Amino acid sequence: MAIQSASPTPSMFRKKSTPVLNTAASYLSAVSEADARARAPRGTPNSTPALSLSSSVTSSSEDTVLHEREELNSDGLAYPKVPPTSEQVFTTVHAEFGHCANDSYRFTSRYNPARPLKAGEQDPPYYILLTTYISYILVILFGHLRDFFGKRFKATDYRHLLAHGGYAALNSDFDSFYTRRLKLRIDDCFSHPVTGVPGRTIVLLDRYSPNHNKSILLTGGKTRGLNVSSYNYLGFAQSKGACADASAESIRRYGISACGSRREGGTSDLHIQAEALVARFLGMEDSLISSMGFATNSTVIPALVSKGCLVISDELNHASIRFGVRLSGANVRMFKHNDVKSLEALLREVISQGQPKTHRPWKKILVIVEGLYSMEGTLVELPAIMELKKKYKFYLFIDEAHSIGAIGPHGRGVCDYYDVNPRDVDILMGTFTKSFGAAGGYIAGNRSLIDRIRLSGHAGAYAEAMAPPILTQVVASMASIMGVTLPRLDKPTSSTRSLLTRHSDSTLNVIAEEAPAWRGTALAAWLPTWMPTPQSMCDGSDSQMRLRRLAFNARYLNRALRKLGFITYGSADSPVVPLLLFHPGKMAVFSRLMRTRPTPIVVVVVAYPATSLVTSRVRFCLSASHTKEDIDTILVACDEIGDLLDLKQGVGERWPLQEIMARAVELVHMEES
Incomplete structure (x- = not known):
C-alpha cells in the first residue's frame, strides 16, 4: 500500500502525480520519510482512517507520498498492490480490508454462562404499531x-x-x-447491482427509474461505499492475500471449470482433501461437500427422513430446510423461535401421541435448528437443547450457514462458542459462502451416516462438482483458521496416502495418529503440495486477528445501537445486527439516506415476506475487515437518521454518541444486566 501524506480525510481514490519509485533504496527512503512525517505531528494512528468517499466515481485520484505501480480494475478504480503490515504506519485507505494495529479493539467470542444469552426482544410503542398498520391499510x-x-x-x-x-x-x-x-x-x-470485491467497501452501479420503478436503468456511474451488506464475516473475500494466491495457483493447474459430476467420476484430489479438512475442522468423523448451499439442505434432508418420520423445526428456519422437509415426505411440526420450553412441550406431545391416526411410534424424530439466524441475529440455545437431547433421545441437525467460521474463540461455530463436543451433535451442516469467501456447502457427521448420504442423497449423484478454485479457497481459508502443523522430519508423511481417508483402514489409523485434537491445527499432508502456505497461515495468527476483530465489531455496533435508543434483535455476539424500522415508508428513506451520505453506506433492507409484515428492518452485516472508525461512521449516520425518522424507540439507559465512541472498549467488555 502507498503511504500517504498527513491528511485529515484521505480519499479512497488516487492520481499519479510523481514518477514511480523503481529502486528498493528509493522505496525504503520514501517509507522512512512518510513514517517520520506521520509520527511527528500526530503520533501513530492505530487503524485505517475513516473513509472519505466520492458519491460519483469515474476516475482514480489521490495524492500520495509514496507512489508505486498500481493495477487498474475494470471499473477504472486504482487498487494498491501490497497491503501494509501491522508494523507500518497505517495512513493509507484500504478498499478491501481495513488494517488495525490497536489490540484494544479485539474481543473473543465465547459463551459466558454467568450472563444472559440474549437480550429480550423489545416491543415498540403502540403508536408505532398503530401507524404501521394504518400505512399498510x-x-x-x-x-x-x-x-x-x-x-x-x-x-x-x-x-x-x-x-x-x-x-x-x-x-x-x-x-x-x-x-x-x-x-x-x-x-x-432492493437488489442494487454491485461490482468488484465485496470487502470493506463495495462499488454500486448507479441507476435511476423514469417510470416509478417499473423499469430501472443504469446511468453508467459508480459509487463506492462502506459495505455492511455482505456476509464476508472474516474478510476472506479479497483479491489479494494467501487465499487468493492459492486459488490463482489452482486455476493454473486445474483450470476454472467444474470437475464434472460425482457420478461421472468428477471427484478429484481436491475434493477428498477438502472433505477431510472440513471433517477435522468441525471435529467430526467425515463430511460431504456440495456445490450449492441451498441444495445441501434440500437434497440431504430427504436422505435422512421419510414417511413415518417426524421433523421438529424452528419456526424461523431457512427456506432450504423447509423445502427439504417437504421433499422428504416426513411429518413436520414447528416450535416457537429459539424457545426451549416450547420445544420440550412439543416433544412431550409427539412422543406420547405417536403418528397421526395409527399412534404408532415415530420411526425417528429429527430436530432441526440454525446456529445463527440471519434475519434475527439470535444464537441457538445449544446447551439447553443438548439437555433435551439426552432426555428425549432425538436426532439433532444444526444448520451453521452463518455461524461457522464467525462464532467461537476458534471460529468453529456454535459448538465452539458453547464449548460443546461436536460429536454429541448428530449432523452439522454449513456453507462456504459466508466466512470462507467461497461457494457451496457441507454435511458432517459420523462416517456411516455420511456414506449413506453419498448413496441416497441427490446432490452426489446429480449435482455438478465444485470448481477447483472454489475448493482451493475453502481449503486455504479453513487451513488459515486452523493453522498448519508441518510434518516431522523423523516421520515422513505421504500426501497421496492421506487423501485416501475413506478407502483404507490402515490409512485411517495413520491419519488418526497424526491428527490434532479438536480445535487443533491441520496437518500439512492434508493440503495440496503446491498450495502456498505463508507464515501467517501456518501459525493461524492472521485468522485469530480476524476472529477477534469480528467479535469486537459485532458487540460494539450491537450495544452502541441499543445505547443510542434503537430497537435491535439478537445476541450481542452476532455479526448480523438487525435494526427495526417497522414503518414501510421508512425502509426506502433509510436506505437512500445511508447511500447518499458524504461517506456512502451500503445496507440491506429486509421486509415482508422475509420478515413479518410489521417488523421490517435493516441488517448490518459486519466483517473483520471493518475498523473501529468504520463502526463509528455507521453510528454517526444511524444517530442522525434515527432522529429524523423517529427510530429511537428502545427502552433502557441511553448514552450520547460521543461517549459511546470514546468508551467503545468498555462498552464491548461490559457485562449485560
Missing part, C-alpha cells in the same frame, strides 16, 4: 381501488392479470398485489 385500500378502475379504463396495463384470447391470466392479481402496490414503490432499495 391505506396502501392496500388505494391499491385495490387502482386495480378496480385500472382494469376497466387501462386494460392494456393489466393484460397480464386478465383473461384474454382464450388464455387464463398469466399472473394472479391477488398473489402479485404486494409486489405491484408496495414493493414496486420502494424497489430502489
